[in-house]
Amino acid sequence: MTTPTSVLEVRGLTKRFDRVAVDALDLTVYAGEFYALLGANGAGKTTTLRMVAGLLPPDAGMIAIAGRDALADPVAAKQVMAWVSDEPMIYDKLTPREYLEFIAGLWGCDPRIAEQSAEDLLLSLGLAAHQHERCEGFSKGMRQKVALAGALVHDPRLIILDEPLTGLDAVSARHVKGLLQGRVRDGCTVIMTTHILEVAERMADRIGVIAQGRLIAEGTLAELRQKIGQSDTSLEDMFVALIENAPAAA
Numbered sequence: 001m002t003t004p005t006s007v008l009e010v011r012g013l014t015k016r017f018d019r020v021a022v023d024a025l026d027l028t029v030y031a032g033e034f035y036a037l038l039g040a041n042g043a044g045k046t047t048t049l050r051m052v053a054g055l056l057p058p059d060a061g062m063i064a065i066a067g068r069d070a071l072a073d074p075v076a077a078k079q080v081m082a083w084v085s086d087e088p089m090i091y092d093k094l095t096p097r098e099y100l101e102f103i104a105g106l107w108g109c110d111p112r113i114a115e116q117s118a119e120d121l122l123l124s125l126g127l128a129a130h131q132h133e134r135c136e137g138f139s140k141g142m143r144q145k146v147a148l149a150g151a152l153v154h155d156p157r158l159i160i161l162d163e164p165l166t167g168l169d170a171v172s173a174r175h176v177k178g179l180l181q182g183r184v185r186d187g188c189t190v191i192m193t194t195h196i197l198e199v200a201e202r203m204a205d206r207i208g209v210i211a212q213g214r215l216i217a218e219g220t221l222a223e224l225r226q227k228i229g230q231s232d233t234s235l236e237d238m239f240v241a242l243i244e245n246a247p248a249a250a
């Protein structure tokens, strides 16, 4: 059996604001995995992912992305990674098509490849009919989808998303889920936070549960069920049991 290649390795990652938000966190995500990061409000999910994405400096710890030290060489790490925030920023005065062209230009993508990629992304996200309209009149869900398309236009190997499905209607959510599953089939790795446990249950290869900035449980659904000793329990029941039994922060 070949050893899986890690795309993200986090060791001892720590961030303190007025109190510790991420507490010596260790996390490994492998190539081609769909990994869901779960946790109660304030557990440290966004803070962890913002550090991984290079948006927030850690107080301590190591982050390697595709084997590169992301803290020593953030530009190299960002080239293989996409970050999609739960509050995406796009340029209102641009159309989705212009926005994607602009982002592809920033990445120095080949214009012909970028054009095809933009077309495919807008089609798969149900935005093709709006591709020449300015984003300023778009709903929150449409803006989220434009931001997602922008994050994927440089063809990243690691896609990190913070609550990507919140606020999306069922059709848009299906578009986004289909797109992400397609990327995983193509060999990309997806790491996603979500409070929609059904999404984690149905889509994730592995699930990590964070409480008080620490990873308190991790595995496939079957492994998590085994951990709490109940073979037929729902992810929601397991999640609540894990959170309620998590050791208190030091």
Ligand SMILES: Nc1ncnc2c1ncn2[C@@H]1O[C@H](COP(=O)(O)OP(=O)(O)OP(=O)(O)O)[C@@H](O)[C@H]1O
Residues within 6 Å of the ligand: 017, 018, 020, 021, 039, 040, 041, 042, 043, 044, 045, 046, 047, 048
């Ligand atoms: N910029 C900041 N300044 C001060 N405290 C912060 C900041 N960002 C996060 N925190 C604190 O860090 C802790 C972890 O927050 P974080 O946003 O990572 O949680 P989360 O798991 O993403 O929560 P949610 O599910 O509600 O989005 C919380 O106590 C939060 O108040």
